[in-house]
Amino acid sequence: MAGATENTHLLEMSNITKQFPRVLANDNISIYLKKGEILSLLGENGAGKSTLMNILYGLYKPTAGQIFLKGEEITINSPKDAIRYGLGMVHQHFMLVENLTITENIVLGNEPGRMGILDYKAARKKVKEISEKYHFSIDPDTKIESIPVGLQQKVEILKALYREAEILILDEPTSVLTPQEVEELFMVIRELRKKGVSLIIITHKLDEVKAISERVYILRKGKVEGERITSKVTKEELANMMVGRSVVLTVEKEKKKILHSPIFSIKELYVKSEKGVDAIEGLSLDVRPGEIVGLAGVDGNGQSELAEAIMGLRKIESGQIFFKGKDVTHLDTKGKIRSSFSFVPADRQKLGLVLPMKLSENLIIGLHDTEPFSNGLKLNLKYIDEYSSRLVKDFDIRTPSVSVPVSNLSGGNQQKVILARELSRKPKFMLVSQPTRGLDVGAIEYIHAEILRMRDAEVAILLISLELEEIFALSDRILVLFEGKIVKEFIPEDTDEKEVGFYMTGGSKDDRYGQNG
Amino acid sequence: MGKMVKPLFITLIILLLSCGTVLWLASNFYGILMVIGSIGLFFIYKGIAANREKVKEDLKRFTLTLSIPLIGVIIAVIIGAIIMIITGYDPIEAYAALFYGGFVRNWHVSVLNAAPLIFTGLSVAFAFKAGLFNIGAEGQYYVGAMVAAFFGITIYLPPVISLPLILLLSGIISSLYNFIPALLKVKTGAHEVITTMMFAHIARYSSSIFIRYMGGDPNTSRHPYVTYPILESNWLPRFQQFLPHANYRLHTGILIGIFFALFVYYLLYYTRIGFEIRAVGLNPNAARTQGISISRNLFIALLFAGFLAGLAGFNQVNGLDHKLFENLSAGYGWDGISVALLASSHPIGVIFTALLWGALDAGGQFMQRTAQTPNSIVEIIKGIILFLVIARYIYAYIGNRIRKRRGFVKAST
Numbered sequence: 001m002a003g004a005t006e007n008t009h010l011l012e013m014s015n016i017t018k019q020f021p022r023v024l025a026n027d028n029i030s031i032y033l034k035k036g037e038i039l040s041l042l043g044e045n046g047a048g049k050s051t052l053m054n055i056l057y058g059l060y061k062p063t064a065g066q067i068f069l070k071g072e073e074i075t076i077n078s079p080k081d082a083i084r085y086g087l088g089m090v091h092q093h094f095m096l097v098e099n100l101t102i103t104e105n106i107v108l109g110n111e112p113g114r115m116g117i118l119d120y121k122a123a124r125k126k127v128k129e130i131s132e133k134y135h136f137s138i139d140p141d142t143k144i145e146s147i148p149v150g151l152q153q154k155v156e157i158l159k160a161l162y163r164e165a166e167i168l169i170l171d172e173p174t175s176v177l178t179p180q181e182v183e184e185l186f187m188v189i190r191e192l193r194k195k196g197v198s199l200i201i202i203t204h205k206l207d208e209v210k211a212i213s214e215r216v217y218i219l220r221k222g223k224v225e226g227e228r229i230t231s232k233v234t235k236e237e238l239a240n241m242m243v244g245r246s247v248v249l250t251v252e253k254e255k256k257k258i259l260h261s262p263i264f265s266i267k268e269l270y271v272k273s274e275k276g277v278d279a280i281e282g283l284s285l286d287v288r289p290g291e292i293v294g295l296a297g298v299d300g301n302g303q304s305e306l307a308e309a310i311m312g313l314r315k316i317e318s319g320q321i322f323f324k325g326k327d328v329t330h331l332d333t334k335g336k337i338r339s340s341f342s343f344v345p346a347d348r349q350k351l352g353l354v355l356p357m358k359l360s361e362n363l364i365i366g367l368h369d370t371e372p373f374s375n376g377l378k379l380n381l382k383y384i385d386e387y388s389s390r391l392v393k394d395f396d397i398r399t400p401s402v403s404v405p406v407s408n409l410s411g412g413n414q415q416k417v418i419l420a421r422e423l424s425r426k427p428k429f430m431l432v433s434q435p436t437r438g439l440d441v442g443a444i445e446y447i448h449a450e451i452l453r454m455r456d457a458e459v460a461i462l463l464i465s466l467e468l469e470e471i472f473a474l475s476d477r478i479l480v481l482f483e484g485k486i487v488k489e490f491i492p493e494d495t496d497e498k499e500v501g502f503y504m505t506g507g508s509k510d511d512r513y514g515q516n517g
Numbered sequence: 518m519g520k521m522v523k524p525l526f527i528t529l530i531i532l533l534l535s536c537g538t539v540l541w542l543a544s545n546f547y548g549i550l551m552v553i554g555s556i557g558l559f560f561i562y563k564g565i566a567a568n569r570e571k572v573k574e575d576l577k578r579f580t581l582t583l584s585i586p587l588i589g590v591i592i593a594v595i596i597g598a599i600i601m602i603i604t605g606y607d608p609i610e611a612y613a614a615l616f617y618g619g620f621v622r623n624w625h626v627s628v629l630n631a632a633p634l635i636f637t638g639l640s641v642a643f644a645f646k647a648g649l650f651n652i653g654a655e656g657q658y659y660v661g662a663m664v665a666a667f668f669g670i671t672i673y674l675p676p677v678i679s680l681p682l683i684l685l686l687s688g689i690i691s692s693l694y695n696f697i698p699a700l701l702k703v704k705t706g707a708h709e710v711i712t713t714m715m716f717a718h719i720a721r722y723s724s725s726i727f728i729r730y731m732g733g734d735p736n737t738s739r740h741p742y743v744t745y746p747i748l749e750s751n752w753l754p755r756f757q758q759f760l761p762h763a764n765y766r767l768h769t770g771i772l773i774g775i776f777f778a779l780f781v782y783y784l785l786y787y788t789r790i791g792f793e794i795r796a797v798g799l800n801p802n803a804a805r806t807q808g809i810s811i812s813r814n815l816f817i818a819l820l821f822a823g824f825l826a827g828l829a830g831f832n833q834v835n836g837l838d839h840k841l842f843e844n845l846s847a848g849y850g851w852d853g854i855s856v857a858l859l860a861s862s863h864p865i866g867v868i869f870t871a872l873l874w875g876a877l878d879a880g881g882q883f884m885q886r887t888a889q890t891p892n893s894i895v896e897i898i899k900g901i902i903l904f905l906v907i908a909r910y911i912y913a914y915i916g917n918r919i920r921k922r923r924g925f926v927k928a929s930t
Contacts, residue, residue: 313805334808345806354800365796366807369789377788 008071010035010198011167016065018051025051027222038189038199040209042242043219044440049202053169057089058082088160089169094152096144103127103140106159130161135191150181171202178298179501186212206235218242262286263460264429269319271309279305281484287460294475295464298504302484303464307433311343312336323429337366342427344418346434352418355407359399360388362406363421395420412443419450430454433464448474468497480504526562530555542771543756543763544624586859589905597898611890618883619876625764628771629837630875635774636829637853638871639781640822642862646785647818648798653713654826655850656720660694661687661827663727665834666841669747676750683751684831691827692820699819703812728843741843753836770836781864794818859906
């Protein structure tokens with residue numbers, strides 16, 4: 001491996017500061033990257049990891065600080081510059097054109113050919129070459145829309161490699177992957193390093209830091225909290241540095257005897273998706289009071305359709321839903337809320353909250369037309385304010401007042417608003433979907449504790465989550481959802497993430513793309 | 518504070534405010550002093566009663582909301598001046614005439630102009646709150662005017678009965694005029710911009726037929742055609758009846774407008790109907806998830822918007838003209854959109870933006886007569902104001918984009 005001289009680093013960011021109008025995102029951060037190294041940037045949400053990498057990739061301009069490449073100072077004004085300097089970045093949200101082929105996506109913006117006419121053959125050859133060089137097995141003519149997320153990510157990586165990236169930045173690369181896909185990604189990453197590519201991985205997952213990287217920077221509140229060699233640091237130490245206090249990594253969950261018969265059950269449910277195809281195909285499940293049933297599954301296997309059908313937001317084609325022995329299949333949303341259903345939707349900003357409305361209004365929406373929140377047509381504003389202040393206190397929602405728009409709150413506090421609203425309704429059945437997506441450790445811990453508290457208060461809870469860790473931490477029973485059906489049931493004590501992950505991807509039916517193993 | 522003092526204080530403020538408003542609108546400028554005085558008293562009262570911080574916060578929010586349209590107006594005035602200099606008019610003379618004409622000399626014309634704009638402005642603003650664009654307020658205005666003219670000519674009852682009756686009839690029938698657009702919106706998703714716009718054309722040109730049928734005689738050369746005059750018992754009371762110095766044309770329609778502005782404000786922010794409408798307007802998906810019926814609220818919003826726009830017609834026919842002219846270029850519905858936008862759909866704000874619009878029109882005409890500056894300069898200024906105020910949505914959009922990007926960064930860090 002021909003590389004830089006011993007004492008110069010491949011890349012160095014020195015004293016980087018980034019001031020946003022109201023937030024100091026990066027505060028005098030200095031980091032370096034050695035050649036052929038896998039480096040992690042670890043930190044909670046808002047610690048400044050992505051900002052730092054976006055500066056490196058030319059998406060933001062730093063307020064102060066310098067960037068050195070192979071010992072020379074460079075300025076990066078745009079991603080174009082970054083690509084020229086051999087930098088590549090795979091964003092958390094992929095930037096692929098769904099109805100183009102893999103080849104077309106990879107060469108897009110840098111197409112071989114003459115006078116604006118794409119030489120598809122040459123492009124295809126080049127893509128094939130690169131993918132063979134790095135041992136990626138892909139079919140260059142498949143369209144993006146028909147390949148799974150894990151493969152899309154590989155396409156993104158290939159895109160960077162096609163542009164001859166020597167330094168690859170991966171932003172939260174595992175957030176959308178199944179455990180198997182994560183394993184594959186790690187293999188790809190190791191392969192890349194062997195070929196001389198240096199990598200920076202942005203993450204907030206401690207396991208990944210330990211599993212893949214050699215060195216880690218811990219960022220907190222825009223500052224570098226520390227730098228460690230990963231083989232010489234414990235997860236607990238990392239966690240402490242990351243949040244600045246000791247956190248319990250797994251929630252303490254008391255084993256509980258569940259004796260009751262189901263209070264909520266679904267029988268042979270069929271629901272169609274927007275596209276008119278069956279999203280839920282003959283799904284049946286039961287939830288008993290005081291039980292958390294975890295529905296594990298990869299995104300897009302019918303989770304949102306199921307949730308909407310349960311809440312009366314989507315038409316049920318056939319099948320039945322029973323609650324307290326009554327058929328509630330065709331009860332509307334309002335009726336379901338009235339009969340003590342609670343719903344924490346996965347997309348809190350789109351479905352959970354009316355962002356421009358006041359915090360207090362968001363706390364009472366849904367029951368706004370019942371006593372004591374309104375008398376007849378008139379809203380009882382005084383009571384609403386008192387009530388909201390009480391919830392803000394009980395749920396420790398950080399806000400200047402109850403009359404600020406809920407959009408002013410941070411993600412964690414927004415989720416607390418939803419939780420406060422839903423839990424305060426004294427539900428008998430709760431449908432909780434992705435309750436901690438995108439939240440930091442402190443908020444996750446809090447929300448998990450609240451959900452368990454509801455379980456202990458004999459609420460029947462159906463938990464839909466894409467995070468296996470969450471499913472394992474909370475569930476009393478795990479159901480695996482695959483292509484609209486429950487394919488397997490587990491007791492968490494008798495299984496592990498690997499086994500559940502195996503069924504999440506279709507079990508033995510897997511291996512469509514010949515890249516497992 | 519003593520138990521008796523509090524209600525007394527409030528009564529004093531309300532009395533001062535309402536008397537001031539009436540006097541001000543009836544061209545008595547001591548009125549505006551009373552209005553300002555009552556607002557000052559209100560804040561003093563709030564300062565004593567509640568905590569200071571909250572009052573400060575309210576004041577800050579108040580000035581902040583006012584600043585954007587105000588800045589818009591100032592910039593527009595400056596740009597207007599530049600245009601006048603380039604085209605060879607004296608901006609100082611012109612603006613002096615504009616101001617003098619609009620706010621002093623012909624203030625009564627401004628008020629007369631503002632009255633229908635309050636109704637159409639409220640109509641558009643109310644629909645906006647539900648996320649709807651009632652672009653066809655013009656059509657509902659014509660329906661309201663036709664109904665008002667028809668019953669104004671035919672109903673002979675004591676005014677105490679007939680006036681509220683005609684008001685309600687013209688409002689209700691105009692709201693029913695929005696029934697089909699509302700139904701199409703809810704059932705098929707047909708966009709209300711298209712449907713109400715088409716319905717506006719139907720109503721405008723139907724009014725020509727109506728006018729001919731109700732007395733407009735095509736055989737005479739008199740233009741524009743008019744209906745028979747309505748009965749004098751169906752005239753809205755005029756300010757002159759209790760304030761002898763007021764202009765004889767000035768009628769009390771504007772007070773009804775202000776009443777409805779307050780009513781709409783109350784409806785939106787103090788009742789569950791308004792709560793649902795705002796929730797549906799701001800995030801229909803979240804509203805639906807909480808069991809709020811989107812279609813029902815869209816229906817209510819469009820029908821009530823029609824009701825409000827129809828009252829503008831009632832106001833013109835029973836208050837000002839006492840007959841229906843075939844005046845197809847009045848454009849109160851279209852101007853209502855501007856008025857609502859400028860007030861960022863705030864019902865109380867609509868009162869003031871309507872008055873501003875009315876004053877610009879009245880002042881513009883005065884300016885044209887006295888300073889020989891073409892009236893079109895006023896239209897240019899209006900356009901610039903509106904552009905700058907809508908540009909605020911562009912700023913907000915850009916701000917959101919940045920925030921979103923930052924949020925995206927935050928979420929992925």
